[in-house]
Amino acid sequence: MNTPITKKEESIKKSPERLEGQIGTAKLVFMVVAAAAPLTVIGGNVSIAILNGNGPGAPIGFLIAMLVMLFFSIGFATMTPYVKEPGAFYAYIRKSLGKRLGLSSAYIALVTYTSIQVGMYAFGGGSITNYFETNFGISLPWWIFSFILVAIVGFFGYRKVELSAKVLSIVLILEMSVVIILDLIIFASGGKEGITSDPISASNLFTGTISVAILFALTGFLGFESTAIYRDETRNPDRVIPRATYIAVFLIGLFYAITTWAFVVGWGPSLVVDKVAENPDGFLIATAAEYAGIIFADIVNLLLLISIFACVLSFHNIITRYQHALALEGDFPKKFSFVHERHRSPSFSSLVQTVTAVIILVPFSLTNIDPLVNIFGSMAGVATIGNMILLFLTSLSVLIFFRSNQDIISSRFKTNIAPITAMTLIFICMGLALANFQLITGLSVTISYILACIPALVFVTGFVMATYTPNRKIGE
Template sequence: MTAPTSAPVEGTATGPGRLTGQLGVGAVVFMVIAAAAPLTVIGGNVPLAVAGGNGVGAPVGFLLAATVLLVFSVGFVTMTPHVREAGAFFSYVTTGLGSRAGLGAAFVALVAYTAVQVGVYGYMGWAANDLVTFFGGPSIPWWVYSFVTIAVVAVLGYRHIELSAKVLGVALVLEIAVMLALDVAVFATGGASGPVWSTFSPSNVLSPGLGVAVLFALTGFIGFEATAVFRDEARSPERTIPRATYLAVTIIGVFYGLSCWALVTAAGASDAVSVAQRTLDGEGNMMLDTARDYLGVAVRDVMNVLLITSLFACVLSFHNVLARYQFTLAHKGVLPARLGRTNPKHHAPSFASVVQTVTAAVVLLALALVGLDPLVGVFGSMAGVSTVGMVLLMTVTSVAVLAYFGRRPDAAAGRVLPTKVAPVVAILGLLACAWLVVSNFTLVTGGSAAVSTVLALIPPAAFVLGVALGGRYSLVADEPAG
């Protein structure tokens, strides 16, 4: 069914307001991959995975994370026709496990996305100042750039989603194109001493550092559930959402794995770890230095600029996801009714967007006043909270898939693999990932064990709070017709 193109009726939490749009598979995939911030992950997560993880075997960590998410996606998309509304994991958990678990999932999502959005604003402040000083400009406080970014995101988030999709699309094409050009250049010239085939040897893949590589790979996938968040604004969502989900996870996983392998090959098997470590020590930049060596200084400078656009695309996508979560919860009566209204001119959840802008600004201001470092203190800790939250959300969602089809044998008839086997395998894989995340959590947050423990407990605490309050609301949507 094609989404209507007429202007939606402005609604409240109990009214008929809905978001509309004509986003196709490509546009939705753009939004999801933009949220993953490919260039940011290659430039930041890859050196962390190589230096702190399993060395030259790190590229396989990204492929393993993608495999777990693909298995998870099987049950996720199989349930999509049975979930009536947008809301992503929140709506799926509500449909499968009821209002209490659904509200718990919604609270976890709000915490996770708010955390990673604030973290990226911190990263943006650091990266923008680094770019300006690199080209001879003055060094000013990182939070100035962060608040300028918040202002620009506020303007775009207030308007219709298709404008954001166009902005994200342009930025995404450029950053992927330059990274693919670097990948091709490395493999075409053979790197330091030919492709590092030892990347795939069991001794390197299964070394003790594999958990660290998988952890940073998972952090790079935060936001892929956005395929379902935009279902009301998608063209033929029953087909668009599943295709976009599979495409997004596959493209992100292959891109991460290939690019990580290219950087390892460029450095050489014997030097990859030391090159990555110099990046962490602030004595070099694994991605940018490789671009300079293989594509020239001009391309390195272009990639430096594109790192800023990558961060901007990332935070804009998270902003849009959060605004739509608030919009959906307002329609359920959980949040104030005004958050569930659409703007009659832009046909967007504009007030929810404004509230999200203010929330991010207040949290960021508090962190800046405390004097935290923008990378370790702001980005590191907030990314850690978000990673725990997203693994928790996906695990609960897989349980919801099992529960839903367990109650509906008619819907599961003849589909044992997607309705039973895949969710069980996904749960086991996600539990293993959860253990890897928690056991290596201090590497992400950069804080002490005590501080890291408190941060790791925030998403589970949000889930418990949602379950406790969920009995006050009826969040389960009617079953789709047919």
């Protein structure tokens, strides 16, 4: 029988290769929500959800996405006390479905987060380039800023996780503060056509292309499961991880839905689509300037750039800890399990991830493709499919785990109904993602679907590797 880990067992498992920390619920929530990059999502995903989705009904897409993530989180949190190892999706899937599927899922996770991280580096480089050109007349190649961003993220990622937590907490508070202020100003003014509840009405389930709104809303939750990947660095993980997971889901979902509703009210349900169409990339800044003035809009613009940094730092930390967890289980070279003596961080894993990001960015920097549209779009596409596969497999793991351990007393809703519902909803969302995949990447149909196949190919590769190396550890 599997039982929750006790404090005594936790202390026994500590070793020179184990990460250490005292992250509490608040800091863990900040780190997770920072990965969701609120300003980046509002500046990008919200515009697309309104323009190409169901128009003024876009807030419903974010509420539906929150519902999907909530059903997933119920099973995920219920199984948390029985998963003693860090590694998030990988640890859950390995425990329930075995090493082969566990290793396959780990490789998908690495590709998923490396893809979105590289995409965000390109997005950040392009955004900073545009910022300097617009405000200072300085024109430099986007990749210069991307590599500077890689270096800064590498510096923080190499050090103790509490440093990242503090930085991300400050950035997130600033991000959310300016958006909340903007939302309040819009609602207080009454908007262009008055305050209306129509954008959050259930009637919008059947208007426009709701699938696109849901799809881009779901990408705003990428990385929220990282609550579990910080297990060894969390104080009382069996309590903190489930609590932080629920808070993060509600916070992300409601924040996006309310803000999207505010923006629709700001420009008016009948005019908002046309306003977004004028300049989708500048919709957030235009809204800030309209309701709070140019200076406030400049502050929002600067925080948008900082938001990108917070996002890639969060993804960097997630990737390094996935690699560290794989090394502890013998599925990655042992060097990746090295923990810095002073920083108590996966320092070698962090260095490797920094170098990996540089290697992937170099070929892109030698081309003339657009960093904001083509690079970010293609990388986000790969990450979207990979993340949905991981969500589905993790929900399946929860279901099988509790059915295989029926002596564990727990709510049937949490152990059966919730994961089955999550699997069903995630499967539907995956179908929507594939049906609209070209919209995500901004590339040709052929290239788009080649990219969509990458997570599946990685999954097969991991399964084959685990099949033919079942009894030995990598690196030994």
